[in-house]
Amino acid sequence: MKNKTIIISSFRKMTQSSKRFISLLCMALLGVGFYAGISSTSQDMLSTLDSYLDQTQAYDLQIQSTLGLTKADVTSLEKLSDVASVQGIYAKDELIEPVARTTTRQENDETAIAKVIGVPKQLNKITLVKGQLPQKDNEIVVEEAYLKKNKVKIGDSLKMNDPDLTNETYQIVGTVKSPLYFSKVHRGTTSLGDGRIDYFMYVKPSVFKQDMYSAIALTVKGAKQEMTSQTAYLDRISAAKKEVETIKNAQETQRFETVYADYLSPVALASGQVNRDSLPPAKWYITDRQDDTGYKDFVDATKSIAKVGRVFPVVFYVIAVLISLVSMARMVEEDRSEIGTLKALGFSNPAIALKYVLFSLSATLVGGIIGMIIGLNLIPNLIWNIYTTLFVIPKFIVLFQPIYCLTGLAIALICICGGALIAVYRELIYTPSILMRPKAPKAGKRILLEHVPAIWNRFSFSNKIVMRNLFRYKTRAIVTILGIAGCTALILAGFGLKDSITDIVNYQYGNVFKYDKLVSLKANTDDKTLLNVLSENDQVAHTANLSMATKKVSSHGKAYDVTVVVPDDTKTFKQVISLNDINRDKQAVSLNGNQAIVSQKLAKLLKVKEKDTITFKDSRDEIHEVKVGKIVENYIQNYVYLPKATSQAILGEYETNVIAIKLKNKLSAQADQKFDASLMTNQSVASVINSKTTVTMINDTMTSLNLVVLILIVSSAILAFVVMYNLATINISERKREIATLKVLGFYDQETDAYITKENTIFTIVGIILGLVSGVYLCHFIISTCETDTLMFVRHVNTISFVFATALTVSFTLIVNVMTHFSLKKIDMIDALKNIE
Incomplete structure (x- = not known):
């Protein structure tokens, strides 16, 4: 009861x-x-990706070769115990030109570059969006973006001039989505045009005249049951990759012998006209999903x-x-x-x-x-x-996460x-x-200000009461200040996180990377012709020969794949990449001696500082130790810079595979594209990476993260309002008798309001000051928590962010003060003053 x-x-x-x-x-x-x-x-997004890749039977491992792949390679892979299924893939990079439109051709039409792939039967299945899949050799399906950007429709045709394909003209019969290209930003690189793939398209496999496969996709047993990118999945992929590597050398040798059978005959070798070592080798490249930039x-x-x-x-x-x-x-x-x-x-x-x-x-x-x-x-x-x-990705999956x-x-x-x-x-x-x-009731006490008559005597009667009340209700004052400070700190941290994310691109491609183009060279080619062409080009200010390769670097039991950069000449290198010492106010440092220069994020990951050592593995898996000279500014990816002599001592002979180009002036979009296209016509060039394109892609990614931060800011703002309103309500309920007494004594509404709102204003000012200070530290803590292994956010908060955080908190105070006015007017003086005994 x-x-x-x-x-x-x-x-x-x-x-x-x-x-x-x-x-x-x-x-x-x-x-x-x-x-x-x-x-x-996070889990919903990962589950969505995992479900999509499972439904489309997306590859777990993919193999490519310098001399192509054959059905014999597929057969060998199918015999492996960790491999679930194997499929050969036909694909080529093609120049695409729209023809025979149902709409009028535009004057600004440009030839696009597309990855044309044979429609898969088992793995990497495509999803039909509109129309139908190709039924004939002269039919093709494209992605929706191609139709929109080029203003063509299903039923229109496009043209590809390639003798390795059975047709020249293809009719568009539908649009599709592909698990290989779920990223809108990353399409891969090519040796055609300006070096960028714009679109993907699918035709019947019979369109390709070639016998060899462009790649082989395979799935791993048990991988489908694991969540993609998680530890259990990665362990299965790692084990399968090791098993594939057991047949790698044999298949490479077999392919080499088949392709060069005529050159390797006893008669040809005896004549001395052919040197086996001079023939391009058949090399397998085994990659997994982690190697795909969009997936990562x-x-x-x-x-x-x-x-x-x-x-x-x-x-x-x-x-x-x-x-x-x-x-x-x-x-x-x-x-x-x-x-x-x-x-x-x-x-x-x-x-x-x-x-x-x-x-x-x-x-x-x-x-x-x-x-x-x-x-x-x-x-x-x-x-x-x-x-x-x-x-x-076709469908987002929202799961109940208990x-x-x-x-x-x-x-x-x-x-x-x-x-x-x-x-x-x-x-x-x-x-x-x-x-x-x-x-x-709490006894009134003299406060510190009362002992300073020069200040205290200048206060009006109501202001003296306000000052006494601030120290009289200490608990409420402390909680109010802490509540406002916490909310202000959250709001500032949100804005600061946005600043830190936004600025890393500008810092990377303003303070560190000075080049405008990064030209990758084909293997075993002479770069002198290209360098002569560039030296005669009036638009080029500086060029630098570089050797860039991905190597595993380790220290303190941790190992990471990083980009190792070795310049041919340190003088030209300074013109395209700046090495700024983070320990000495970002002073420029030179690459000399026999020490490595390490980017700041990598130094943090490996827990190394100046004069520590890092370990390299060469192509023979032999270990080499190098002392860390300087730690330099860097924000995107991880780099180690080595002097040429040091590189030759630990990694073998130096070979230029990249040329960095700095232009005299910024080019228009059309001129920039034309410049890239002219570079791609050179026989030595494999691809061109345009800094503008890279910056745009990274900015697109960062913009999405900025919008996520906006959600945090809005949530923090709502919390701030709830906190301030709640505390104001408590303040009024705590002091009803006091306020009612003021009303009985003849205080006007505005004077009664000021009695409360002045306190709110003072609490807000103190809370904002504390919140702005703590918000900077909170922002830095969040940044250090949210950074990935390949990103180093800028540790700063822009001045405008302080202004926004302050303005939001002040606006909530004003709104609460208005609401307080109406609450004070509703106080019943008789009920509040009656004797409760």
């Missing part, structure tokens, strides 16, 4: 203190919703979101603890007389505490459940819609209900006689 009375009383309290109930509900809603939503987004970008994005989801909610919950503690403490204080009566009637302490636990529990459960529903549906879909600007929901709700229950228990048990220690009497 007693428990029933307590329960009824608790539900009545919910209606009587509806504002307090709603504020606790909002705290739980924001905390649980944000935690569950942002935490599950997607996985890195999910990791970044997951890391943000582990940091931001912590601050949400800390603020929730403070607010719930103050809110429930005030409610308990208002009910002191009732609590004393219940104790006198024989109710136990746990039974009395049940009333307030039910109050906070109901608010938390209702808010938490609403937060789950909103968070699990709104946040993942919102973030996914942002990433659809970069990735094309672990995140229950964890978020459990934390909210501990924070809010725990605050209620602490508040009520602080009062239950007293006897009924003490509780049934009103709590003695």
Whole structure:
């Protein structure tokens, strides 16, 4: 019976203190919703990618060869125990020209470059969007972007001049999506045109006249049952790759002997006209999904979101603890007389505490459940819609993630209900006689300012009261300041994270990389002709010969694949890449001696500093140690710079495979494309990487992450408003008698408002100052948490971000002050001043 009375009383309290109930509900809603939503987004995105790749039977491993691949290679691979299925792939890079349109041809039409692939039967299955798949050799399907950008339609035709294909003209019969090209940004490189692949297209395999495959795709047994990119999946792929490598040498030798059978006959070799070592070898390149840039970008994005989801909610919950503690403490204080009566009637302490636990529990459960529903549906879909600007995957999968929901709700229950228990048990220690009497008001004390007459005497009467009240209600003042500071810090951290993300591209391609083009050379070719052409070009300011290769570098038990850069000449090298010492105010350093220069992120990952050593593995898997000379500025990818002599000592003979070009002036888009196309006509050039294109691709990726940060900023702003409104409501309820007395004494509404709003303003100013300072440190902490192994965010917050964070907090204070005005007008003076004894 007693428990029933307590329960009824608790539900009545919910209606009587509806504002307090709603504020606790909002705290739980924001905390649980944000935690569950942002935490599950990463898993939802990864599950979506995994499901899509599984449904389309996307490759786990892919093999390419310098001399092509044959059915014999497929047969050998099928015999391996770790391999589930194998499929040969026909593909070629082609110049595409639209013809025979149903619409009028545009004057600015340009030839596009496309990867043309044979329609797969088993692996890497394509998804039909519109129309139909090719039924004849003269039919082709394309991606939707080709139709939109080139203003063509299904039914129009395109042209490819290639003697290795059965047809020259193809009719577009449909549009498709491909698991090989779910990234809109990355299409790969080519030796055609300006070196960039613009689109992918599919034709019947019979269109290709070639006997050899361009690549072989294979899936690994058991890999489909594991989540892509996770440890269990990667372990299976690693094991399968090692097994493939066991037949690699034999298949390479067999292919070499077949291709050069005529050159390797005893008669030809005896004549001395043919040198076996001078013939290009048949070399296999075994890659997995991790080697695909688009795939890696997607996985890195999910990791970044997951890391943000582990940091931001912590601050949400800390603020929730403070607010719930103050809110429930005030409610308990208002009910002191009732609590004393219940104790006198024989109710136990746990039974009395049940009333307030039910109050906070109901608010938390209702808010938490609403937060789950909103968070699990709104946040993942919102973030996914942002990433659809970069990735094309047919269907986004939103999963119910019980672990995140229950964890978020459990934390909210501990924070809010725990605050209620602490508040009520602080009062239950007293006897009924003490509780049934009103709590003695806090005694007024002289404050520090009163001892400075020169300042104190200049204050008006109302301002003196305000200053005394600031120090009189210390707990509320501290909680208010901390609440505002926490929210301001969250908002500033969001803006600071945006600044740090946005600026890394400008810093990398402004402070570090000075070149405009990076030209990759074909193997075993003479670069002198190309260098002569570039030296005679009026648009070229500087060129530098470089050797660039991916090597495994290790230290302190950790190993990473990094790009090793070796310049042919240090003088020309300085013109295209700047090495700025991070330990000496980014002073330019020279690449000399026998020491390595390491980029700052790699130094952090390997835990090395100047004069430490790093370890290289050469092509023979022999270990070489090199001392670290300097640690230099770098933001994207990881680099080690070696002097030419040092490189030759540990990695073998130097060979230029890249030429970096710096132009005298920035070119227009059309002139830039023309310059790249002219480079690709040179027989020595394999591909051209345009810095403008690279910057655009990275900026597109960073823009999506910026929009995710915007969600954090909005969530923090909402939290700030809830906190400030809640604290203002507590302040008014705490001082009803005081405010009613002022009204009876004849204070006008504006004077009564100022009595409260001045305090809010002072608290806001102090909270903003503390919040801006702590926000910088919070931003740096989040950045260090969210960085991937290949990114180094800029550690700074722009001045405008401080302005935005301050403006948002001030605007919420003004809104709360307006709402406070109406709350003060509703105070019933007779009810507030009546004797409660």
